[in-house]
Every structure is written in C-alpha cells, then in structure tokens.
Amino acid sequence: MTFQQAPHKLLVIPGPIEFDSSILLANATPGTSHVSPAFIPVFGDCLRLLKKVLYGEKPGNQSFLIAGSGTLGWDATAANLVEPGEDVLVLNHGYFGDSFADCLETYGAKVTQLKAPIGGVVSEADLVAALKSKKFKLVTITHVDTSTGVLSPAGRYAELIKQNSPDTLIALDAVCSVASEEIRFDDWGIDVVISATQKGLGVPPGLSVVLASERAIKTLEARKAPVGSYYISWKRWLPIMRAYEEGRPAYFATPPVQLVYALQAGLKAIVEGPQSLEDRFAAHKAASNKIKDGLAQLGVGFVPLGREISANGMTAAKYPEGVTAADVLPKLAELDIVVAGGLHKDIATTYFRIGHMGVTAVKTERGDLDKVLAGVKTVLDAARAKK
Amino acid sequence: MTFQQAPHKLLVIPGPIEFDSSILLANATPGTSHVSPAFIPVFGDCLRLLKKVLYGEKPGNQSFLIAGSGTLGWDATAANLVEPGEDVLVLNHGYFGDSFADCLETYGAKVTQLKAPIGGVVSEADLVAALKSKKFKLVTITHVDTSTGVLSPAGRYAELIKQNSPDTLIALDAVCSVASEEIRFDDWGIDVVISATQKGLGVPPGLSVVLASERAIKTLEARKAPVGSYYISWKRWLPIMRAYEEGRPAYFATPPVQLVYALQAGLKAIVEGPQSLEDRFAAHKAASNKIKDGLAQLGVGFVPLGREISANGMTAAKYPEGVTAADVLPKLAELDIVVAGGLHKDIATTYFRIGHMGVTAVKTERGDLDKVLAGVKTVLDAARAKK
Known part of the structure; x- marks a missing residue:
C-alpha cells in the first residue's frame, strides 16, 4: 500500500521524533489477535532484533516489550532486581537520574547518589570510591540524560564496576541513546538496558523496551522478597516473552499489537537496512x-x-x-x-x-x-x- | 486523506476487535510532541469524552489515560487506593477475578473472595453477608469476565454495597464492558472504572483507561502509606491529567501520542456519532x-x-x-x-x-x-x- x-x-x-511513513503504516495494521499465528512471529522478531541493536545476543539474555512508557523500565528494574533495603548507587546526570532514584526508593531500595555537576559527568574517582565504600546490589547509569544532553561514559563506568565490584548489577537508562549511541551490552557486561520506542528506534511511543542479562534473570529467580509490582513483574512476563520468541501463543496482558508491528518495521530498518x-x-x-x-x-x-x-x-x-x-x-x-x-x-x-x-x-x-x-x-x- | x-x-x-479505518489512520498520525499545542487538546478531549461514555461527568471525577494494557488499571487501583493490610472483597466471576485478587495481594491487600460458580454470578445474599462480616476498604466487581462471558449485575451490587457498607469503595473491572454495556458511573456510585482501548472503544491496544471518582481521589490524598508503585502512582499522574484537561503542557512520562489520537477518534465516533x-x-x-x-x-x-x-x-x-x-x-x-x-x-x-x-x-x-x-x-x- x-x-x-x-x-x-x-x-x-x-523524542518523540519524526517517523518514517512505513512505520506509521505498520502502526495502522488492521485488528489482529495478540495470540494469532500472524502476530506471534512479529513479536518474536522484535525480541530478537532488539538484541542485535544492542550487541546483546549472548544466550540467556532476555528482551521484554511491555505496553507502557520508557519510565516503566525503571519500575521493572527496581521491582524485579532490588529487594527492599538493598543498596543501589545512582550515577545522576540530571532530571532523569533524580527520577530513577525516586523510583528505586518507591520499591524500598536504599539509594546513594553521585550527582554530576550540571553539564558534566560523574568522575571515575568518585565512582570507584563509592564502590569501595559499600556493597551495592545495583548501579544505575543514565546514558544520555534527556534533560541536559550529557552522554556519560557508560562503557568505562561498567568497566570500573566490573573491576571494583564484580557482583554488582549494572542498569543502563538508555531511553535517549538506544540506536543513536553505541551500546555494547555483552562486551560491557550490562545487566539491564532500559529504553522506549519513540527516540532512536523511530517508532511511536507506548512500548517499554528492556533487555536483561542472564545474570539479571538469575537475580530475579533467586530473590527472596516477592516482586513489588503486579503488572511489571518479570515472573509473569518471562514465560510470555519466551513463548513469543519460540513461536508459541501465551497471555498475561494484551500487548499493543499495532505498535509491535511498527517496532518490527523500525528494528528491521535499523538492523536489515542498507546501513x-x-x-x-x-x-x-x-x-x-x-x-x-x-x-x-x-x-x-x-x-x-x-x-x-x-x-x-x-x-x-x-x-x-x-x-x-x-x-x-x-x-x-x-x-x-x-x-x-x-x-x-x-x-x-x-x-x-x-x-x-x-x-x-x-x-x-x-x-x-x-x-x-x-x-x-x-x-x-x-x-x-x-x- | x-x-x-x-x-x-x-x-x-x-478484544482486540475490528477497527474502523478512520481509527487506524489516526493511529498513523505523524510524529507530534506530547506537550505541543496540537496534541494537548486531543488528550484533553479523550479525558472529557471518556466521562460521557461512562455517564460520569460529576465534577471531581478524574480520568486517567496511561500507556499500558488494561491490566495496569488493576495495579492503579491496588497501589493507589488500598493500603497494606486493608481488607478488599473480590467478586470473582472467572479468570480475571483470580488475577485481580493476585494483583491486590501484591500491593499488600487482605483479599476475601466470593467466587461465583462457573457461568454464574455472585448471589446478592452472599454479597450482603460478606459486607456484614467485615469492613472492606474496597469491593471489586468484574463487570464482564472475558473468560466466561458472564455479565454481572454491577449496578445492583453497587446498590447493595451503598446500602450495607456506604464507606466502601467500589471498583468495576470494565475492560470488556465499556461502550458495549451500560455503565452509570455517577448513578451507581462507582469509584473506579478500569478499562482498555481495544474492546468496546474500538481502538488499538496500549492504553490503560480509568475513571476515578472524587471519593477515590480523596482516598488517595488521605492515604498514610506511600503509593506502592512509581509508574502508576496517581500522585504523579493527577497533576498531569488535570493539566491536559485544562489545556496546559505537563510531563511525567511520555504518553502514547498516536494512540491518544486514535482514542479521540474512537470516543468521538461513540459520543458524537449519529447514534x-x-x-x-x-x-x-x-x-x-x-x-x-x-x-x-x-x-x-x-x-x-x-x-x-x-x-x-x-x-x-x-x-x-x-x-x-x-x-x-x-x-x-x-x-x-x-x-x-x-x-x-x-x-x-x-x-x-x-x-x-x-x-x-x-x-x-x-x-x-x-x-x-x-x-x-x-x-x-x-x-x-x-x-
């Protein structure tokens, strides 16, 4: 057509950005069942192609695509990977660092923040000192803080975390960096990338886009406290995402079917395009x-x-x-x-x-x-x- | 076009259902800022028109439209209106009653269930007896349980709750009934209607659709425990929804812009159509x-x-x-x-x-x-x- x-x-x-007409047309796909043979491979494609965009194809990595905004990925990280009372270090580069910290505290995390000066980044020395001061369950990094346009040296931070606190999980808020900045999920050893569709991926807003490492999934499976959210519980979504990836129907909550078609078109343009x-x-x-x-x-x-x-x-x-x-x-x-x-x-x-x-x-x-x-x-x- | x-x-x-081409075209609206003068009145329209569909235009009622599936409305109800340890009565007519109960328990509610036989409805006598046995903060009613096709007498239940326990809040899971079954929000005295776009509203999936009463908002404002979710916290969304309704820009998390255009088209077709x-x-x-x-x-x-x-x-x-x-x-x-x-x-x-x-x-x-x-x-x- x-x-x-x-x-x-x-x-x-x-973000949101300009969308290609082909993506908007995919967003106008006729009514389609979320468990139909037509739709299941489309969803599966999205889960697979996302890993390619993030250089994160190591077996055991798990994509999650859930109706919601990018913000929902913070809840997913906080509710699934942190148990109440555990320490989290937030590398804060602006508005979105403040908000991620609020989100973590909502689910009971004890948050320590390293705040960069406006327009600057957290220093390597401050990060190393913080890592030596306390055992953190998780460090969160804002890759690009949309409020300041600062690009943090996420790969270098990850390297320092691996060196100084190898058991600490690493979450990268990449809402404003996926597909516009290089992210080496496997090489850097990231455990969670949090993103959304309406920025570098070039697809209308409405999907929370997450890639989790095998280590993150094992952390979920080993947790003692129940997951503090129903809708964003990975325990509920994990079998669904695995089913879609394996080509089987499964249901927990209705995915945004049209937006998934649009995301497939967007990811294909990125991964399989001429560039x-x-x-x-x-x-x-x-x-x-x-x-x-x-x-x-x-x-x-x-x-x-x-x-x-x-x-x-x-x-x-x-x-x-x-x-x-x-x-x-x-x-x-x-x-x-x-x-x-x-x-x-x-x-x-x-x-x-x-x-x-x-x-x-x-x-x-x-x-x-x-x-x-x-x-x-x-x-x-x-x-x-x-x- | x-x-x-x-x-x-x-x-x-x-659900999802067949969509009119005009709705799909609205879902293919070009990239538009979520805080632009073009978009704000569209969002405001949706918030207002939803009230009309539900006969819920009493001042103080508040619509919430948030990126997510219908399920997210359960989290919204559980996280915002119930404090840990409070009693909730679930009128269970099938699969979706079971799940709503799970959701409530995730946020700390003490759930009592009245389970209807498969294909039947909870009896009025059982409801009254339960209401007399204990003080419930909230009663949840599945209006149409999509798993069984049972339509519960929600208006009559609400009447009995008003008579026997007037302080108890009433939440109606109307995911599969909004715009296909009559719901008299104000007359029945409902406090929360939970729905989604992809059923009676005839709009692609991806929006959690909720209408809350003034009493529900006052309950939120009076709560002692913090809201147990970040993304679905009405304390964060209330100023945003009020701003959109009043024509002002506001930001908490990016709304699914294209889907809001589609919802506007869908609601207009329902409220302003020839019928x-x-x-x-x-x-x-x-x-x-x-x-x-x-x-x-x-x-x-x-x-x-x-x-x-x-x-x-x-x-x-x-x-x-x-x-x-x-x-x-x-x-x-x-x-x-x-x-x-x-x-x-x-x-x-x-x-x-x-x-x-x-x-x-x-x-x-x-x-x-x-x-x-x-x-x-x-x-x-x-x-x-x-x-």
Whole structure:
C-alpha cells in the first residue's frame, strides 16, 4: 500500500521524533489477535532484533516489550532486581537520574547518589570510591540524560564496576541513546538496558523496551522478597516473552499489537537496512557535529561541558545573551519546526533542546538538519534585531 | 486523506476487535510532541469524552489515560487506593477475578473472595453477608469476565454495597464492558472504572483507561502509606491529567501520542456519532441476541447460565458433543474468521469465544455477524459429517 503521512511541523525534540511513513503504516495494521499465528512471529522478531541493536545476543539474555512508557523500565528494574533495603548507587546526570532514584526508593531500595555537576559527568574517582565504600546490589547509569544532553561514559563506568565490584548489577537508562549511541551490552557486561520506542528506534511511543542479562534473570529467580509490582513483574512476563520468541501463543496482558508491528518495521530498518549499525552511529555523530558546529557559529553555547560528553542524538543549546525562550520556541514553531524547552529545573529557562535521532540524522536527503539550522538562524537574527 | 486498511481476517475475539479505518489512520498520525499545542487538546478531549461514555461527568471525577494494557488499571487501583493490610472483597466471576485478587495481594491487600460458580454470578445474599462480616476498604466487581462471558449485575451490587457498607469503595473491572454495556458511573456510585482501548472503544491496544471518582481521589490524598508503585502512582499522574484537561503542557512520562489520537477518534465516533449511547448499547444487545440465537439453532450451548447474565459484547459458546477446538478454531481461521479459544482453566477445552463489540455490532452493514454465523455453521457441519 502507498501511504503518505499528513503534512506536519518538523518534530525535532529529543523524542518523540519524526517517523518514517512505513512505520506509521505498520502502526495502522488492521485488528489482529495478540495470540494469532500472524502476530506471534512479529513479536518474536522484535525480541530478537532488539538484541542485535544492542550487541546483546549472548544466550540467556532476555528482551521484554511491555505496553507502557520508557519510565516503566525503571519500575521493572527496581521491582524485579532490588529487594527492599538493598543498596543501589545512582550515577545522576540530571532530571532523569533524580527520577530513577525516586523510583528505586518507591520499591524500598536504599539509594546513594553521585550527582554530576550540571553539564558534566560523574568522575571515575568518585565512582570507584563509592564502590569501595559499600556493597551495592545495583548501579544505575543514565546514558544520555534527556534533560541536559550529557552522554556519560557508560562503557568505562561498567568497566570500573566490573573491576571494583564484580557482583554488582549494572542498569543502563538508555531511553535517549538506544540506536543513536553505541551500546555494547555483552562486551560491557550490562545487566539491564532500559529504553522506549519513540527516540532512536523511530517508532511511536507506548512500548517499554528492556533487555536483561542472564545474570539479571538469575537475580530475579533467586530473590527472596516477592516482586513489588503486579503488572511489571518479570515472573509473569518471562514465560510470555519466551513463548513469543519460540513461536508459541501465551497471555498475561494484551500487548499493543499495532505498535509491535511498527517496532518490527523500525528494528528491521535499523538492523536489515542498507546501513550497518556502525554506519548508523557514525551518521548520528555526523548529524550531531553538524548541528553543534552550526549552532556554535550562531553564537550558541551548550549545556554539556565538552563535545566528548555530548549526546549524538540531541543537543542542549543555551540561549545566547539577551535571547529568551519566547524568542525561540514559538518562533520556530511558526516556521513549522518543533524543538523542546529546557527541562533541568535549575536552568530550565536558559536553554532549549533539539533532537536529531532516527531519520532526521540518518536520512540526510530529508534536509531536516539544514532546516533546523536555518530556522534557528532566522529566529536568533530576529531576536537580536529587536534590540 | 483516504485510507483503506489492508485486507485481513475478520477479527471477532473478545478484544482486540475490528477497527474502523478512520481509527487506524489516526493511529498513523505523524510524529507530534506530547506537550505541543496540537496534541494537548486531543488528550484533553479523550479525558472529557471518556466521562460521557461512562455517564460520569460529576465534577471531581478524574480520568486517567496511561500507556499500558488494561491490566495496569488493576495495579492503579491496588497501589493507589488500598493500603497494606486493608481488607478488599473480590467478586470473582472467572479468570480475571483470580488475577485481580493476585494483583491486590501484591500491593499488600487482605483479599476475601466470593467466587461465583462457573457461568454464574455472585448471589446478592452472599454479597450482603460478606459486607456484614467485615469492613472492606474496597469491593471489586468484574463487570464482564472475558473468560466466561458472564455479565454481572454491577449496578445492583453497587446498590447493595451503598446500602450495607456506604464507606466502601467500589471498583468495576470494565475492560470488556465499556461502550458495549451500560455503565452509570455517577448513578451507581462507582469509584473506579478500569478499562482498555481495544474492546468496546474500538481502538488499538496500549492504553490503560480509568475513571476515578472524587471519593477515590480523596482516598488517595488521605492515604498514610506511600503509593506502592512509581509508574502508576496517581500522585504523579493527577497533576498531569488535570493539566491536559485544562489545556496546559505537563510531563511525567511520555504518553502514547498516536494512540491518544486514535482514542479521540474512537470516543468521538461513540459520543458524537449519529447514534446515541443508548442506541449503541441496544445495538450490542441486538448483535448479542443475533449471535446467541443463531448459535443455539446450530445446537451450541453457552457458558453463562442464563441470557440475563450473558455479556452483550461477547459470547462464550460450548462446543457441541463430539466437536473439539481443532474442529472449530483453525477451520474458522481458514475461512478468514478469527475467534478465541477458552480461557477459564477448568473448562478451557470445552468452549470458544466470539467477540461482537464496536463496529462488528454497530455497523451491521459490514455483515460481520452473518459471516460469523455462516462460518460456525460450516465448520460444525464439517465436524459432524466426519463422524
């Protein structure tokens, strides 16, 4: 079927992002039973293809795709892997670190936080010192904090955790990094990757996307306290996910069938498309450099304190001196360009955020990046001319 | 835009159901920000229109639309309204009663169950006796148990609860009854209706749909123990839902934007369509009678022990003597008709389930019901001829 999505403003916030028409068409799949022979292999495909995107195909790894937002993956991690009273270390790089800590405490974890300065990352020395001070059941790392655009050195953190506290589980909040930043699940020894569909995967929001290691599953199976949630209990979902992966019907709660079709289309485009995964990550880096270099030429600064700790799928850009959110956000919208305002509470009014993930970064023939840079130039020129 | 959904098998399970092409097209809405001026009123519409479908427009009532399956509404009820150690009475009419009880216990409730015989309903006398035996914080009622097709007299139960234990909260699991059975939220004095999109509402799965009374919200606000979930905490969602309803942006977790567009289309079709709500319920009753009378003529019996306690949106039909699931389910699929097998563990192999909700019931010009009856006749004739 030919399907052309409706004309609309260019969506360049750090998720949801622009979707390919083929993905939207998959999201309009006719009514289909969640346990039908038609649907089961589609779900199975998604569970398998996710592992490829994350370089996490080691036997025993388990994907979970559950109706919900990315946030639900925090609940999954906290409720399934941590027992009440256990210590968890949160490497906090902004808004989403604060929230993950709240979530962990809701399920009874004792949380210690290492808070990076705004725009910076937790230092290796602080991490090692914390690991030596106490035995942690789990360390959580925000890979890209969507509030600041900071990219943390997740692989290096994982290496330090392996060296200094090998029994500690590692959870990576990769909501804003899956498919836009390289994640080496098996090589790094990550135990849980938490993500969602509407960012680098390029699929409408509504699915919690998680990959768990065999060690995480064994931790679940060995726990003494009951899992503190019903809906997100992996004890209930594990047989379901295994069944879908093996091609058998199973039921716990109805999956979002249309969205699973859309995710299959999205994952296939990433894994089986003309580009390799490595090319995809390189394309995101190129897009990021183009946006950041272009903004710098317009006199715009950045929230992250260095290019090497800046996300490749988004940019957190500071308003130049004398320019305010009102000069930029609504004016860009008038040009049919939708960017996001600031989110980190301490600096929210001082910066804005541009997403450049998925088709916007990879399909350069769309011209999205040029349109964004031209739009920003127009609104900044207008703001400066006012004075 | 003209959009014609792809040819597909007729989906007549008790949810997901057949979707109108206009709803699927809405589910293919281009990438749109969850906090944009375009989207906020759409979300607000859904929150308001849901109240109309449930005759629940009393000020103080609060809709919640959260990415997840219908099951998540159980967690919402259990985690937000019940504190650990409080007594809950579950009126159990099958598989979904068992599961709701499990969910309540996960969050620390002390559950008492009144289990109806298979195909029957809890007696009024048993309910009254239970209410007099103990003070319950909450009574849960499964309106239509999708496993048995039993329709419980929810309005009458609510009346008895009001008379005998007026302080007790009432939660109605209406996943398989919203928009196919009349629910008088305000008149009956229900405190929580729990539903999902993929049944009577005729929208793809992936949204937990809940309406809570002012009394439920006050119960939440007065609770002493912290809410036992992060993702489904109404304390986090209440300001978000109020903001969307008032036309302001707010963020806790990303809503499933495309599905909210689809829900808006679905709710508008129900509330603002050519038919009144009353006509819609009458259409479901007529469809149900047509299917049930037609099946009876084919020598098929039913799981529910009487027409007056049979759902109008689905039928749980027993295989006639000598006919098995293998004679019916795959053979109907060959005729491009998808029905569901049995789900209640004690009788799963003895019956099948047909859904007749939404367009299948209301848009009689589609001819879905005739197709189903003709298909069942064909496969039963073939099964009987084999002997």
